[in-house]
Amino acid sequence: xxxxxxxxxxxxxxxxxxxxxxxxxxxxxxxxxxxxxxxxxxxxxxxxxxxxxxxxxxxxxxxxxxxxxxxxxxxxxxxxxxxxxxxxxxxxxxxxxxxxxxxxxxxxxxxxxxxxxxxxxxxxxxxxxxxxxxxxxxxxxxxxxxxxxxxxxxxxxxxxxxxxxxxxxxxxxxxxxxxxxxxxxxxxxxxxxxxxxxxxxxxxxxxxxxxxxxxxxxxxxxxxxxxxxxxxxxxxxxxxxxxxxxxxxxxxxxxxxxxxxxxxxxxxxxxxxxxxxxxxxxxxxxxxxxxxxxxxxxxxxxxxxxxxxxxxxxxx
Amino acid sequence: xxxxxxxxxxxxxxxxxxxxxxxxxxxxxxxxxxxxxxxxxxxxxxxxxxxxxxxxxxxxxxxxxxxxxxxxxxxxxxxxxxxxxxxxxxxxxxxxxxxxxxxxxxxxxxxxxxxxxxxxxxxxxxxxxxxxxxxxxxxxxxxxxxxxxxxxxxxxxxxxxxxxxxxxxxxxxxxxxxxxxxxxxxxxxxxxxxxxxxxxxxxxxxxxxxxxxxxxxxxxxxxxxxxxxxxxxxxxxxxxxxxxxxxx
Ligand SMILES: Cc1cc2nc3c(=O)[nH]c(=O)nc-3n(C[C@H](O)[C@H](O)[C@H](O)COP(=O)(O)OP(=O)(O)OC[C@H]3O[C@@H](n4cnc5c(N)ncnc54)[C@H](O)[C@@H]3O)c2cc1C
Ligand SMILES: Cc1cc2nc3c(=O)[nH]c(=O)nc-3n(C[C@H](O)[C@H](O)[C@H](O)COP(=O)(O)OP(=O)(O)OC[C@H]3O[C@@H](n4cnc5c(N)ncnc54)[C@H](O)[C@@H]3O)c2cc1C
Numbered sequence: 001x002x003x004x005x006x007x008x009x010x011x012x013x014x015x016x017x018x019x020x021x022x023x024x025x026x027x028x029x030x031x032x033x034x035x036x037x038x039x040x041x042x043x044x045x046x047x048x049x050x051x052x053x054x055x056x057x058x059x060x061x062x063x064x065x066x067x068x069x070x071x072x073x074x075x076x077x078x079x080x081x082x083x084x085x086x087x088x089x090x091x092x093x094x095x096x097x098x099x100x101x102x103x104x105x106x107x108x109x110x111x112x113x114x115x116x117x118x119x120x121x122x123x124x125x126x127x128x129x130x131x132x133x134x135x136x137x138x139x140x141x142x143x144x145x146x147x148x149x150x151x152x153x154x155x156x157x158x159x160x161x162x163x164x165x166x167x168x169x170x171x172x173x174x175x176x177x178x179x180x181x182x183x184x185x186x187x188x189x190x191x192x193x194x195x196x197x198x199x200x201x202x203x204x205x206x207x208x209x210x211x212x213x214x215x216x217x218x219x220x221x222x223x224x225x226x227x228x229x230x231x232x233x234x235x236x237x238x239x240x241x242x243x244x245x246x247x248x249x250x251x252x253x254x255x256x257x258x259x260x261x262x263x264x265x266x267x268x269x270x271x272x273x274x275x276x277x278x279x280x281x282x283x284x285x286x287x288x289x290x291x292x293x294x295x296x297x298x299x300x301x302x303x304x305x306x307x308x309x310x311x312x313x314x315x316x
Numbered sequence: 317x318x319x320x321x322x323x324x325x326x327x328x329x330x331x332x333x334x335x336x337x338x339x340x341x342x343x344x345x346x347x348x349x350x351x352x353x354x355x356x357x358x359x360x361x362x363x364x365x366x367x368x369x370x371x372x373x374x375x376x377x378x379x380x381x382x383x384x385x386x387x388x389x390x391x392x393x394x395x396x397x398x399x400x401x402x403x404x405x406x407x408x409x410x411x412x413x414x415x416x417x418x419x420x421x422x423x424x425x426x427x428x429x430x431x432x433x434x435x436x437x438x439x440x441x442x443x444x445x446x447x448x449x450x451x452x453x454x455x456x457x458x459x460x461x462x463x464x465x466x467x468x469x470x471x472x473x474x475x476x477x478x479x480x481x482x483x484x485x486x487x488x489x490x491x492x493x494x495x496x497x498x499x500x501x502x503x504x505x506x507x508x509x510x511x512x513x514x515x516x517x518x519x520x521x522x523x524x525x526x527x528x529x530x531x532x533x534x535x536x537x538x539x540x541x542x543x544x545x546x547x548x549x550x551x552x553x554x555x556x557x558x559x560x561x562x563x564x
Binding site for chain 2: 012070073074077097099102103104105109113114115116127131132133134135136137138140141143147179182184185186187189190198234237238243244245251258259269281282293294295297298299300307310311315
């Protein structure tokens with residue numbers, strides 16, 4: 001059976017999200033006969049050009065439509081279903097970003113098929129590992145081979161496929177009726193000059209132990225010093241110290257940086273679910289019994305407000 | 317306005333789960349189960365609409381074994397008016413659950429179908445989106461704020477880029493994220509009162525729902541473990557280690 005894979009590109013403001021290249025890396029392990037990337041945008045030229053560079057991509061399909069100015073699952077789904085059927089794909093994949101999480105189940109339901117959430121490892125084109133219970137167990141699932149397979153890729157499990165390709169870009173016109181029942185109102189983006197939390201090689205994060213929005217400044221300062229992105233625990237987000245898009249964990253962002261350094265975070269399983277793939281975890285906590293130390297590669301017991309200034313000075 | 321809320325029985329989020337040595341699943345017997353935390357948030361939201369006079373009737377629905385009645389009773393203790401129990405001893409995967417919810421929604425005709433954004437056992441994050449797809453209704457997932465006005469809802473969603481607001485026509489499926497609200501603690505009198513509220517039992521057959529093709533779980537294994545590393549005693553030592561690894 002030939003495995004022809006369609007990947008839905010995640011993008012914002014004219015640039016491709018790195019999660020797309022991670023999904024390509026996952027798809028490459030499914031012995032594909034072809035990997036096409038579908039760009040649904042108002043004007044997808046720049047995004048398509050970026051996608052065409054990803055190693056392993058056979059074709060980029062660019063479907064422009066004014067209705068795609070803001071990605072809404074209810075409007076994208078009929079287009080994806082049309083593209084999937086037109087191209088006779090065996091697999092339709094998306095990243096497990098909030099874009100993919102919102103969208104892919106709707107696509108699966110419209111195609112009338114089950115879906116695999118969060119592929120973390122590929123055994124064959126229809127057999128995968130995925131995490132359950134906040135990553136505290138892994139199940140191997142077998143998907144039916146006689147129907148299209150819809151899945152999301154756990155991006156933290158795959159490094160982005162490299163660039164250097166120049167796949168052909170085709171414009172695609174899709175015959176799909178789009179509903180009018182869902183309308184975009186606005187997007188409040190926390191503007192930040194710091195690296196993107198989901199892809200940054202270094203992440204510094206703070207928890208309830210940081211104590212306040214003002215105190216978070218010490219975390220930002222340290223992050224800026226070493227060029228790191230900033231993350232947080234749910235407790236810090238709930239308390240209003242930082243915005244929601246900084247939450248790391250089971251229900252926030254799942255990340256795989258080279259360095260994850262956390263201050264005043266206890267290490268609840270829901271938080272750990274987000275950092276299991278970090279290469280080096282460094283924990284600073286004043287409680288020597290804190291569970292974060294059970295997973296930290298380097299642990300230091302102490303008061304974060306004393307340690308951070310000293311650290312900044314000595315990193316030099 | 318009528319609101320439907322789905323309520324799933326799941327292992328309590330505080331439990332450290334144990335994987336069966338033969339890899340056939342996780343140990344569930346004798347383990348504390350609760351209402352999926354995201355469903356508690358969904359129920360709480362419906363209660364707030366009821367208390368504000370926006371919702372006249374709130375109906376809780378679950379799919380699961382007999383034991384799932386416990387979670388329906390909790391939903392009734394929150395203040396739901398009645399409950400529907402679709403009984404099955406087989407685990408139900410999202411597409412099948414969505415077909416059940418589609419059938420229930422067609423029968424009950426709610427204006428809003430509130431669900432949790434994900435169940436914390438299987439972490440699929442699919443059922444709400446699938447249900448709205450089958451119904452051809454709008455969906456607003458990961459909601460952290462909902463404003464209802466007549467025939468529409470304005471929903472603020474927690475997404476990777478920040479906070480997105482969508483306007484959807486009703487009826488719609490809305491899935492709850494963590495910061496939508498903080499569920500109340502149940503009080504004993506409410507728990508007592510809940511015992512008298514009606515629960516209707518049904519089967520997949522009664523609803524004419526056929527189970528969808530399933531994913532087969534071949535085995536359950538522990539995740540790759542991380543070894544606990546070293547403790548350092550000073551910032552100097554920490555910086556030395558970081559430099560050694562080329563991280564600063
Ligand atoms: C369904 C569900 C989903 C969840 N999803 C997530 C998620 O995605 N992400 C997430 O993070 N959490 C999540 N949680 C919450 C999680 O269970 C914890 O409550 C949360 O992670 C705790 O955050 P924290 O470690 O910052 O706070 P706490 O547990 O309160 O820990 C604070 C720590 O700071 C230390 N400390 C205090 N002062 C100092 C100081 N001066 N110097 C050094 N250390 C100090 C303390 O010793 C303590 O260990 C979820 C919970 C549920 C129920
Ligand atoms: C270790 C393990 C092994 C499993 N093996 C199998 C297997 O081999 N075969 C099989 O068919 N199933 C199996 N299951 C169960 C099944 O896969 C899941 O329960 C199912 O996939 C639902 O996924 P979810 O709960 O994560 O849905 P999500 O989509 O994450 O749920 C989102 C929301 O939908 C609602 N919802 C979902 N289901 C229900 C429900 N039953 N009642 C009420 N509301 C609901 C809730 O509001 C919930 O918050 C297994 C589960 C586990 C944990």
